[in-house]
Amino acid sequence: MTTLNGKPLSLPRSMLDVSLLDYLRDHAHLKGTKFGCGQGLCGACTVNVDGTAERSCQLNMSDVLGHDVTTIEGLSATVGGDKLHPVQQAWIDEAVPQCGYCQPGQIMAAVALLRQNASPDDADINDAMRGNICRCGTYDRIRRAISRAAAEA
Amino acid sequence: MKFMTDHIDPDRRRFLTNTGWLAAGVTVLASCSGILPVLPTTGNPDNDDASTWIQILADGRVRFFCPRMEMGQGATLGLSQIVAEELNVPQSQINCLTPDSDQVQPFKMTVGSEGLSVFSVPVSHGAASLREHLRALAVAKSGLPISEVTHMRGGFKAGDVSFGFGDLVPVDAELVVAETGDEQSSYLVRNTRPRQAIGERWKHPDLEKIVTGQMIYSRDVSRPGMLFGDAVRPPRFGATLKKVDDKGVRDLPGVVSVVIDLANNLAGVVADNPMILPGVLEMLDVQWQTPEGSADADALDVSKYRPTDDFEHTLVDEGDSPDPDTIRGKTHQAMYTTSSMAHAAMEPRAAVADVNDKTAEIWCGCQDPYFVRGRVAALLGRGAEDIVVHPLRMGGGFGGRVLCQPAEEAALMSAHVGKPVRVQWDRETEFQQNYFQPKFSHAIDSGLNERGEIAFWHHDFVSAPIIFGLAPKSVAPVLDAFVADEGTARGALSPYRADHKRVRYSDIRTDVPTGAWRGLGAAPNTFAIESMMDEMAHLAETDPLDFRLTHLRTAGPMADRLSSVLKSVADLSKWGRPAPDNTGLGIACAIYKNQTSVAVVAEVKIDHQSRAVKVARLWCSQDCGLVVNPDQVENQVLGNLVWGCNLALKEKLDIQNGVVEQTNFDSYNVLRFDEAPQTFIHLLETADTPPGAVGESAFAPTAAAIANATFAATGKRPRHLPFDYDTLFA
Numbered sequence: 001m002t003t004l005n006g007k008p009l010s011l012p013r014s015m016l017d018v019s020l021l022d023y024l025r026d027h028a029h030l031k032g033t034k035f036g037c038g039q040g041l042c043g044a045c046t047v048n049v050d051g052t053a054e055r056s057c058q059l060n061m062s063d064v065l066g067h068d069v070t071t072i073e074g075l076s077a078t079v080g081g082d083k084l085h086p087v088q089q090a091w092i093d094e095a096v097p098q099c100g101y102c103q104p105g106q107i108m109a110a111v112a113l114l115r116q117n118a119s120p121d122d123a124d125i126n127d128a129m130r131g132n133i134c135r136c137g138t139y140d141r142i143r144r145a146i147s148r149a150a151a152e153a
Numbered sequence: 154m155k156f157m158t159d160h161i162d163p164d165r166r167r168f169l170t171n172t173g174w175l176a177a178g179v180t181v182l183a184s185c186s187g188i189l190p191v192l193p194t195t196g197n198p199d200n201d202d203a204s205t206w207i208q209i210l211a212d213g214r215v216r217f218f219c220p221r222m223e224m225g226q227g228a229t230l231g232l233s234q235i236v237a238e239e240l241n242v243p244q245s246q247i248n249c250l251t252p253d254s255d256q257v258q259p260f261k262m263t264v265g266s267e268g269l270s271v272f273s274v275p276v277s278h279g280a281a282s283l284r285e286h287l288r289a290l291a292v293a294k295s296g297l298p299i300s301e302v303t304h305m306r307g308g309f310k311a312g313d314v315s316f317g318f319g320d321l322v323p324v325d326a327e328l329v330v331a332e333t334g335d336e337q338s339s340y341l342v343r344n345t346r347p348r349q350a351i352g353e354r355w356k357h358p359d360l361e362k363i364v365t366g367q368m369i370y371s372r373d374v375s376r377p378g379m380l381f382g383d384a385v386r387p388p389r390f391g392a393t394l395k396k397v398d399d400k401g402v403r404d405l406p407g408v409v410s411v412v413i414d415l416a417n418n419l420a421g422v423v424a425d426n427p428m429i430l431p432g433v434l435e436m437l438d439v440q441w442q443t444p445e446g447s448a449d450a451d452a453l454d455v456s457k458y459r460p461t462d463d464f465e466h467t468l469v470d471e472g473d474s475p476d477p478d479t480i481r482g483k484t485h486q487a488m489y490t491t492s493s494m495a496h497a498a499m500e501p502r503a504a505v506a507d508v509n510d511k512t513a514e515i516w517c518g519c520q521d522p523y524f525v526r527g528r529v530a531a532l533l534g535r536g537a538e539d540i541v542v543h544p545l546r547m548g549g550g551f552g553g554r555v556l557c558q559p560a561e562e563a564a565l566m567s568a569h570v571g572k573p574v575r576v577q578w579d580r581e582t583e584f585q586q587n588y589f590q591p592k593f594s595h596a597i598d599s600g601l602n603e604r605g606e607i608a609f610w611h612h613d614f615v616s617a618p619i620i621f622g623l624a625p626k627s628v629a630p631v632l633d634a635f636v637a638d639e640g641t642a643r644g645a646l647s648p649y650r651a652d653h654k655r656v657r658y659s660d661i662r663t664d665v666p667t668g669a670w671r672g673l674g675a676a677p678n679t680f681a682i683e684s685m686m687d688e689m690a691h692l693a694e695t696d697p698l699d700f701r702l703t704h705l706r707t708a709g710p711m712a713d714r715l716s717s718v719l720k721s722v723a724d725l726s727k728w729g730r731p732a733p734d735n736t737g738l739g740i741a742c743a744i745y746k747n748q749t750s751v752a753v754v755a756e757v758k759i760d761h762q763s764r765a766v767k768v769a770r771l772w773c774s775q776d777c778g779l780v781v782n783p784d785q786v787e788n789q790v791l792g793n794l795v796w797g798c799n800l801a802l803k804e805k806l807d808i809q810n811g812v813v814e815q816t817n818f819d820s821y822n823v824l825r826f827d828e829a830p831q832t833f834i835h836l837l838e839t840a841d842t843p844p845g846a847v848g849e850s851a852f853a854p855t856a857a858a859i860a861n862a863t864f865a866a867t868g869k870r871p872r873h874l875p876f877d878y879d880t881l882f883a
Contacts, residue, residue, distance in 0.1 A: 018428060026427060031373035032366015034548070036499050037580045041818040044499055072366035088364040095356055095784050098225030098792060100363035101499040101548025107364060126827035133818060135499045135549050136225050137795025138788065139829035 002065050004028065005074025011061055020064055021045045021056040024071060032072035032104045036133070043132030046105035047071050053112035055131075072104035075111065087111050090149035098136035106132050110146050119150050197271055198260055203279030204331045205257055207236055209287060211327055213307060213319025215242055218252040220260040220276075221268045222520055223359070224550035225792075226848045227785035228268025230357045232276050234781050235269075237350035238340055239280035240318070242307050244355050254522045254542040262521030262555060264669055266846035269781055270748055273844050277341035283331035285338050290321040290329070341779075341843075354784040359546065370548050371503040371559075374516040376573035379505065380409055381427035382566040383576060385420045385434050386586050389811030390664050391444040394418045398438040408433060412569045417532060423566050423574055444664065444811070452661050455488065455594040455615045464613060464657035466637040468646055472653040475600060475608040484600035485692050487685055491677040491874045492805040494590040495813075496670060497821060500548020501583040506563035507573040508533065513540045515564065518547035519557040528556075529564045552669030553587055556623065581816040589806060589813075590670035591617035591641075591663075593677035597685045602652060605693040607704060610651040614681065616641045618660045619674065622667035633662055644675035644853055647682045648712050648744050649704035665808055672849035675745060676800055676856060680874065683741035683857030687864065697740050697861065698723050714750040714776050714839055715742055721774035725835055726754035732865065735759040736769075739861025743853035748845030749777040753794070753854045756830075757862035764878040768798050768830040768859055773851050775834070778842035790834045790851045797855020798824050802875050822875075 002009045015023060024030045024047070033056055036044030040055040047056045048070040070078065075085045084092070087110050097103045106129070113120060113128040120128065125143050134142065198220065208216040217236050221228040233249045261267070288309060291302050295311035303310050308317040322329050340346065362368040387393075397420045399411045407429045412421040420439050424430055458464060504517035506529075513533060519525050522542040530537040547554055559576040567574040578586070595614040602608035618624070619640035621632050638660040645656055690700035701719055705712040719742050723729070732738055735758060742752035756770040771794045780786050803822040807814040815821040860871045869881050 022428060025372075029375070030366070031369070034370075034499075035372060035501065035577075035579075037818050039580070039817055039819070042499065072364075076365065084361075084364070091364045092356065092360045095354075095360065095788065097357075097360060097363045098227070098788060099499065099547060099549045100225060100359065100368055101370060103363050104366045126829075129826040131825075133499065133823055133825060135497060135551075135823060137792035137824070137829070139795065139824075139826050140791055140832045141788065143826075 003068045005070055006077055011065070016060065016062040018061050019057055020047070020059040020061060020069070023061050024056060030071050030073050034101055034104060036102065036105070042102070043109060044102050044105045046108040046132065048108055048112055051112060051115050053109045070108075072108060075107070085111065086153055087114065087146070087149045090145040090152070094141050094145040094148060096138050096141040096145050098138055102132065102134045106134065106142055110142070110149070113146070114150060114153070118153065120146065196261060198275045200275055200278040200282070202258055202260065203275035204282050206276065207279050207283050208328045208330050209283065209318045209322060211319055211322045213246065213317045215240060215247045216328070217247055217249045218257050219249050220252070220257065220272060222263040222518070222522070222544055222547065222550070223251060224263070224518070224520070224547035224554070226268060226789060227357060227782065228263070228272070230355060231269045231781040231785055231844075232272060234350040234353065234355055235273050235276045235341055236280040238348060239277055240284050241304060241349060244350075246307065249358065251544050251546075253544070254526050254540070255538070259523040262524060263550070264520055264552060264555065266746070266848035266850065268848070269844035270746075270846045273341060273781065274339070277339040279331065281339040283329070286331040287318055287321050287329065291316045294321065351779070351781050353782065355782055356784075369545060370500055371505075371516065371518045371545050372500060372577055374505045374545070374575070376505055376507055379573040379575055380423050380425055380570060381430060382412075382421050382423045382563055382574040383430040383434055384422070384562055385437055385439045386582060387418065388441055389443055390666060391811060392441040394420055394439070395442045396440040400436060400438055402433055402436050405429075405433060410566075410570050411437070412566050414565055417565060419562060419565050421562060421566050423570050427575075452663055453592045453594050453615050453617065455596045455613055458615060458659060459596055459613055463659075465659040466642070466657065468642055468656040468658065470655045472651060474653050475602065479602050480600035480608045483692060484598065485688055486596065486598045487688055487872060489595040489597075489681040489684055489872045491593045491680060491800065493592050493665065493808055494670060494800075494804045495584055495806055495815070495821060496549070496551040496553030496587065497584070497823060498547070498549025498551060498553060501578045501580050502554065502557060502559050503575065503577040504557055504560035504563045505573055505575045506560060506567040508564055508567040509571055513564065513568075514543065515540065515560045516543045516545060517557045517560045518545045518554060519560070520547070520550050520552070520554045524555060525557045525560050528561055532561055532565055533568055551671045552673075555669055556588070558586065580818070584815055584817065584821060585813045588622060588666035588668035591619065591665065591667045593674065593681070595678075595681035597681060599685060599689055601689065601693050605695060607649065607651040607689060609653040610647060610649070610655070612645070612647070612656045612682070613658065614645065614678070615659045615661055616674065616677070617665070617667040618662055619667055619669060622669075629662060633660070640669065640673035643673045643678065644743060644745070645678040645682075648708060648715055649686065649701070650706070650708050651704075664811055671796060672852045675743065675849060675853040676797070679741070679743045679853040680800070680857045680860065683743070683854055684860050684870070684872065687739070687741075687857070687861040688870065696729070698728055701740070701742065711744050711747060711750060715744055715752070717837060718742065718750050718752040718774040718776050721835055721837055722752040722754050722772050725774060725833055726756070726772040728754060735761070735866055737862045737865025737867070739858045739863065739865055741854035741857035741861060743850070745850035745853055746846045749775060749847065749850040751775040751850045751854060753797070753851065753858040755855070755858040755862040757859060757866050759866050759878070766802060766863060766876070766878050766881065767828065768802070770831045770833070771855065771858070772833045773835070774837060775851055776837040776839055777845040777847050777850060778839060779844045780836055780838055781844055783836060786836060786847050787834045789847045791832055793849065793851035794832050794855050795824055795829060796852045797859065798828070798830065800852075800874055801856040801859040801871070802828075802877060805875050
């Protein structure tokens with residue numbers, strides 16, 4: 001079964017060649033996942049597929065058949081839905097965002113990292129997050145937010 | 154209190170109606186200028202403008218039409234705190250809105266780190282005027298003299314009675330706005346009581362939307378019945394559309410219209426499905442007229458102009474010519490260059506236009522909605538006041554969004570099909586079709602006197618126009634002949650004493666489109682000055698910090714503030730400590746726009762095995778006067794430090810024959826996590842100093858600090874940016 005943010009997703013055949021990013025934005029109307037480069041170079045479109053960070057611009061819908069896709073909109077539901085996910089909360093507590101455009105992708109990458117490594121050090125964070133560009137330059141605050149989320153988990 | 158609604162001119166009435174004021178039948182200001190200027194977006198605001206931005210609603214809440222576009226710099230939050238300070242209300246009581254273009258009078262474009270430095274005082278006057286207007290209402294209502302009506306949290310106390318602000322809105326009105334005028338009562342200007350909002354670490358109200366994916370940027374806008382447009386764009390700068398053969402594209406399923414507009418250089422397609430656009434555009438046979446020859450970027454080489462002293466502008470030429478006998482053997486010359494660069498904001502620009510016979514609306518993120526409005530009006534042949542721009546938060550600006558080209562394309566296509574049309578640029582278009590930061594080429598001659606201090610400082614440089622970079626071809630030659638581009642020269646005047654100081658430059662127009670980019674000339678110019686100061690300190694065999702402090706002594710109040718941040722950052726970084734092998738510390742500083750002083754120490758590590766130059770840590774001390782929100786200022790400093798790393802080590806556009814070679818983040822390099830340094834930021838506040846420029850200030854000295862640290866680590870001096878291990882040890 002394919003799911004999108006926990007809900008079953010049935011796809012017509014005509015959608016299978018559409019990129020996951022285009023599907024999310026223009027068909028599912030989930031605009032939180034952002035277009036940045038279209039080539040998997042910047043990480044703005046990062047979502048989780050079965051809990052792993054993936055670039056949604058680099059996947060077609062056929063690639064996610066039978067898998068669980070989570071976007072920024074579905075993140076708080078993974079922790080009950082009545083409050084923000086701890087990573088989202090850490091982002092607010094550290095006042096990370098400037099323009100904010102890359103941050104949904106950064107958060108989805110960070111959530112996937114913490115699922116694999118509950119207490120990453122800065123080198124682990126740098127390694128896992130290397131594919132996510134923040135042009136405003138909030139990297140140092142993102143590292144702090146990830147460490148805070150790890151500590152408070 | 155007068156009711157002046159009968160005397161308001163039509164334009165003013167229109168926006169008052171749109172914001173609900175006239176419908177509410179409330180008092181409006183008496184002394185406001187009734188005439189809207191034609192091109193208001195470059196003028197500074199006045200207090201009458203400000204009084205139209207702030208309203209008290211019947212429920213006591215404050216509605217603030219913030220006159221700054223938000224792109225992450227946080228000006229909307231800082232100015233909200235100014236409003237809260239004057240009215241004495243908590244953050245929860247303020248609803249800060251980005252006004253549509255018909256909701257307030259036009260205001261200056263959002264550039265130049267002016268959000269707080271230029272707008273905080275007018276906003277404070279506007280809010281204070283509203284507070285005093287409300288006080289007068291409380292006086293009338295209570296019957297007590299004004300001396301017995303005291304301001305308290307969210308309202309007034311009059312004798313034993315308390316009035317919330319909402320209690321003072323007349324029963325037949327929806328809101329209250331101020332009379333103009335009271336310039337004596339601003340708490341920002343005359344700090345007569347303990348601060349309650351200024352200086353607090355308020356969090357931006359958009360943060361929750363951002364982290365939950367609910368924030369709406371240009372690309373996220375959707376309108377009922379919206380169609381999707383895209384265009385074939387010029388293959389090089391200056392190319393004009395000659396002929397288009399649509400070869401039956403019109404008849405393809407999904408294609409709504411092919412829009413060929415030779416006069417406006419548009420070869421576009423509108424479709425009901427955005428997925429088909431790339432394929433359909435490829436089928437169009439588009440012929441372009443490309444300009445002959447090229448005033449290529451080789452023109453921007455200072456060594457071409459030095460032999461004949463051929464410089465257009467002299468910034469300064471002062472002091473005694475040095476006695477050649479005192480400088481024998483202690484002179485030095487160096488040349489420095491920086492590269493062409495792109496804004497590369499994370500959000501490639503986009504817009505939605507909805508144009509029909511009666512109305513025209515634009516949704517886009519842009520630094521100047523009124524400029525966009527004017528451009529669209531001209532394209533559509535309508536009056537500017539007939540166009541409404543709905544500005545949105547930008548996914549990064551950095552000077553690159555003064556224009557919003559997709560808004561123009563979408564407007565033309567929407568006018569053609571009579572339905573809303575969305576145009577989204579992809580990353581390749583964003584890199585290739587915008588305007589850019591020009592190259593800078595510097596030469597500095599200097600020499601030491603018998604005291605080991607600077608005897609002369611002769612600095613020449615060339616670059617391209619920046620502030621006037623976007624001037625239309627029809628006026629550019631006239632402008633260039635008479636106006637020195639201050640943007641190109643920003644930061645070029647060294648703050649240091651010299652027996653003789655001369656700075657000359659030329660702003661040379663090439664066929665590369667140039668325009669505003671973070672800090673304009675400040676970072677390239679500071680890189681040259683602060684590298685040369687390091688070289689001269691080395692020549693004088695003096696510590697680079699001491700050398701700078703010596704030359705700032707008795708050089709004026711801003712130089713004193715610069716000395717303070719230098720000493721502060723030296724303490725912070727433990728300047729002077731021994732560095733391990735292959736590690737170096739470098740220092741640099743700058744005065745930004747004569748408002749903010751900032752100093753940076755960089756720690757650079759050289760890894761010979763991986764052939765890498767790494768900025769490990771950056772320390773920054775900044776004095777930007779009054780800090781309205783330390784958290785926002787520190788975040789801006791952080792971003793500027795990262796931009797300094799980019800300037801030093803990463804960013805470079807290659808432009809050949811009118812074409813940008815870079816198309817995406819594989820060829821245009823920006824700093825990533827593993828390269829981003831640890832940062833340590835300290836803010837100083839000089840007493841009684843208004844908020845200064847913050848959004849670009851710390852960028853200015855950072856690349857020089859990195860270059861100077863690299864020299865300390867390796868003995869090799871990076872003079873051409875960007876540099877890396879291979880160019881350093883080539």
